[in-house]
Amino acid sequence: MKKSIKLTMVMLLALTLVLSACGKKNEANNGGAAEGNGTKSDVKVGMVTDVGGVNDKSFNQSAWEGLQAVKDSDGISVDYLQSTKPDDYITNLNKFVKGGYNLTWGIGMDLGEAIKTVADQNKDANLAIIDAVVDAPNVKSITFAENEGSFLVGVVAGLTTKTNKIGFIGGAEIPVIENFAVGFKAGIEAVNPNAQVMISYTGAFDKPDLGKTQAATYYNDGADILFPAAGATGTGVFNEGTARKQKGEDVWVIGVDKDQSLEFGDEITLTSMIKRVDEAVKRVSKEVVDGTFKGGVETLSLKDNGVGIAETSSKNVSAEILAKVEEFKAKIISGEIVVPSALAE
Structure with missing residues (x-):
């Protein structure tokens, strides 16, 4: 009997140690992420x-x-x-x-x-x-300096378009979004003065349906490249472009703020204007x-590496066009080219 009690006590002690270890492990995995050394900030x-x-x-x-x-x-x-x-x-x-x-x-x-x-x-x-x-x-x-990054994707669009019709779709007609449009248009005109640049604003950053409708209008009018700067509204632009691409239409969308090819795929994303928020x-x-x-x-700005184009651009943009982008980038950083801005000084 005494032997049985001793064995039970040993087993209980072992179980307690196991549960204690598990509790500590679970505790370490809860809450905010910790640094590599296991410490956690109070910030x-x-x-x-x-x-x-x-x-x-x-x-x-x-x-x-x-x-x-x-x-x-x-x-x-x-x-x-x-x-x-x-x-x-x-x-x-x-x-x-x-x-x-x-x-x-x-x-x-x-x-x-x-x-x-x-x-x-x-x-x-x-x-x-x-x-x-x-x-x-x-x-x-x-x-x-959204205008500087947008200038570069404008260069890509101007040298890639086959129809010479390119569209910009903004979320709202406010200075920061107009700055995208101004830079984009300037980049296109720098390499393709014959291209027609169509600019519109949906009035919303959270309406994919509006983006899809405006994209359809531009594609129907002959545009083959669209650049939305419209938050979630831009998702609708990608959806419309993807649907048309799947039907065999030669159309593209340019991503904004982050590398949107990671979200929407290389099949539709020509390049992305990176804004390193x-x-x-x-x-x-x-x-x-x-x-x-x-x-x-x-x-x-470009000089601070705060804006630019996505590293994945080489998947759909030729080396010759990317070299031209680098040429313009260097001139903007040096001050040889001053990109127009929609923002008040």
Whole structure:
């Protein structure tokens, strides 16, 4: 009997040790990602999207991927709130600020006024915004030279088109989107002055159906290359282009903000204009981790590697055209070519 009790106690002890080890393993796998050495940061960073949403396969998604990268590398806690209407902006920003987050991002020009309001009311809070300049000492404003990156994909489009008809589809007629259009048109005209450039705005960043309808109109009018800068609305452009490609039509779409060939495939994506929102979000968020965050304005250009074209462009763009792109890129960086801009100085 005593022997049986002793065996039972030994088995219970062994089981306890196993369960304890499993508990520690599970605990290590929960919560924010940790650094390689197993430590976890106390820093919390929140992100508020515009109405395009975090899964827009473009602008907001790129920002969220940048924030997740800092979570993985530095062990910070990250979260986002998706705005469904402009009235949500201040409410969502305040949820993070009042929740004690070390940095709160506003993604998109439309959040500019809301960021300013929240920053003025919470002078000890750190905020940052993409695509708008907010004059407040506790706000880091990041803008991009979209016109320069768009000029390069304009060069690709101008040298690739067979119909000499090319379309640009913007989400809304606002300066930052007009900057894409202005640069794109300038790039096309630099290499193909005979090409017709059609420009339109759907008025929304979250309506794929509108993008699909406008794409159909342009393709029906003879365009063979379309460049949407429209967030989730651009998904509809890709859907229309893909459907036509599958029917044998020789049409293309140019991606925006990130390498959209990874999402929509090489069959339809001619190239992509990269706007490194993810890198900007990573760098500024790491400043908070390092304790070096300061308010101010940064504009990321070709010279800063803040914009450019996708590395996968060689799959569909000839080496000769890519060489021409590099030639124009060098001239823009040197200042020999000044790309027109839609943004006020």
